[in-house]
Amino acid sequence: MSQYEARLERDLSHIRGQLASLAEAVQTALETASLALFASDHELAYGVCLADHPINRASRELDKICHGFIAVHLPSAGHLRFVSAVMRLNLELERIGDYAVTISRETAQLQAPPADPAGGQLQQVAHEARRLLALAVSAFDDGDADAARAGIKSALVARRHVGACFAAVVKDEKSAPARELLFRVVILNCYDRVVDQSKNICEETIFAVTGETKAPKSYRVLFLDRDNSILGPMAQAIATKHHAQSGQYSSAGQQPADTFRQGLGVFLAERGFELAATTRQLDPTADLGDYHVIVSLQGSVRDHIGNVPYSTIALDWNLDAALSAESNESSQLFESVYRSLAPQIRDLMMTVHGEEQS
Numbered sequence: 001m002s003q004y005e006a007r008l009e010r011d012l013s014h015i016r017g018q019l020a021s022l023a024e025a026v027q028t029a030l031e032t033a034s035l036a037l038f039a040s041d042h043e044l045a046y047g048v049c050l051a052d053h054p055i056n057r058a059s060r061e062l063d064k065i066c067h068g069f070i071a072v073h074l075p076s077a078g079h080l081r082f083v084s085a086v087m088r089l090n091l092e093l094e095r096i097g098d099y100a101v102t103i104s105r106e107t108a109q110l111q112a113p114p115a116d117p118a119g120g121q122l123q124q125v126a127h128e129a130r131r132l133l134a135l136a137v138s139a140f141d142d143g144d145a146d147a148a149r150a151g152i153k154s155a156l157v158a159r160r161h162v163g164a165c166f167a168a169v170v171k172d173e174k175s176a177p178a179r180e181l182l183f184r185v186v187i188l189n190c191y192d193r194v195v196d197q198s199k200n201i202c203e204e205t206i207f208a209v210t211g212e213t214k215a216p217k218s219y220r221v222l223f224l225d226r227d228n229s230i231l232g233p234m235a236q237a238i239a240t241k242h243h244a245q246s247g248q249y250s251s252a253g254q255q256p257a258d259t260f261r262q263g264l265g266v267f268l269a270e271r272g273f274e275l276a277a278t279t280r281q282l283d284p285t286a287d288l289g290d291y292h293v294i295v296s297l298q299g300s301v302r303d304h305i306g307n308v309p310y311s312t313i314a315l316d317w318n319l320d321a322a323l324s325a326e327s328n329e330s331s332q333l334f335e336s337v338y339r340s341l342a343p344q345i346r347d348l349m350m351t352v353h354g355e356e357q358s
Contacts, residue, residue, distance in 0.1 A: 011069050012079070016141075018062045019086055023137045025055050026093045029100040030133065030194065034126045037107045037114070037187065045104035052101045059094040063087065085208035089140065092197045092204075096133065099190040099197075106183045106190075114184055115176070121165040122188060128158040129194040136201035140208070148205035155199035162192045163289045163310035170307075219247035219292040219352050224304045228253030228279040229261045231297040231319055234337055237273040239345050246353040247292075252282035254304060267334040288312065293348070297341075317344055 029048050036044035066087045069075070075083060114122050132155055139147035169184050176184075203214050221239060225231040232251030239249040256279040265275045282304060288294065289309035294301050301314035308314045322340040323333070 022058045026097045029097050033100040033103040040113045042108045045107040048104040049101050052097050055097040062090050082208050085204040088204050092200050096194050096197050099193050103187050103190050106187050118168040121168045125161055125165050125191045129191040132198040136198040140205040143209050145206045145209040148202035151202040155195050158195045166310040221247050221249050221293045222291045223251040223295050225253050225297040227257040229257040233276055235341050237268050241273050243349040246349045252280045256281045263330040
């Protein structure tokens with residue numbers, strides 16, 4: 001091994017050691033914050049806040065070391081991927097440390113541990129967040145892309161548990177002071193963010209090991225209307241045609257008509273759109289938490305589904321005005337609806353997905 005290669009390996013080993021120390025400190029902070037929360041131990045909670053100062057210093061030092069490594073070695077290929085991934089991990093770990101501090105500060109304001117049933121679900125979310133963080137850190141340390149992929153899948157499951165916990169917290173609104181409910185929601189959000197950051201670490205692991213970059217996100221969008229005869233099916237057809245790579249789209253109605261409005265299929269086909277096979281009724285028992293966005297085309301989303309899932313964005317686009325353009329010519333009605341829908345769908349997908357649309 002040449003002198004340069006020896007120095008390169010020594011500097012890489014130093015970076016790995018600094019990262020391992022930082023990751024251990026952050027995991028300890030999150031573990032301690034959770035212990036303080038469920039034991040209502042204010043002294044322990046304040047200890048987490050104090051311990052964040054050395055974490056921040058270690059994070060700044062690691063950032064300095066990584067920049068120095070790049071300046072000295074001008075790395076390429078695998079070494080460059082590794083160091084750039086470490087720099088992003090550094091930011092993610094520092095943020096998780098901040099979430100641990102926020103959990104601890106909120107804990108210090110609570111008079112007692114979160115009570116069941118919401119308390120039990122919050123404890124499960126806290127456990128999953130810590131487990132995912134440990135898995136993500138271990139996968140990066142071991143250079144295990146398969147473990148990282150498993151972590152990403154686990155994070156998706158954990159997000160559903162966060163939604164269930166949020167629903168349980170909301171149900172406690174009559175049995176707990178509003179102030180305490182707010183503290184619990186803030187704490188839950190912190191654990192939710194830990195899950196997200198752990199997922200990001202898994203993605204950085206895959207990049208560092210294999211060179212694979214994160215695939216563009218595909219968004220699930222549901223369009224709701226009253227009878228699913230015009231609005232929802234047209235919105236689904238437009239989105240599927242123009243934004244196929246950006247998401248998956250479906251529509252449903254409260255009381256669906258037996259068939260689509262006469263002439264709708266011809267109108268869409270003439271413009272290159274494909275109409276769904278049949279009208280569809282919204283299943284009241286369906287788990288809508290998998291949808292990123294739910295759009296109501298008539299009335300409010302809550303008129304259709306009641307409670308909006310925790311991680312879902314609800315949008316109300318009232319197109320009744322477009323429907324009021326109905327005349328003796330169905331094509332005029334369809335054209336009015338199309339002109340109202342198309343720009344709103346374009347703006348939505350541009351906002352959530354950006355330029356990479358097709």
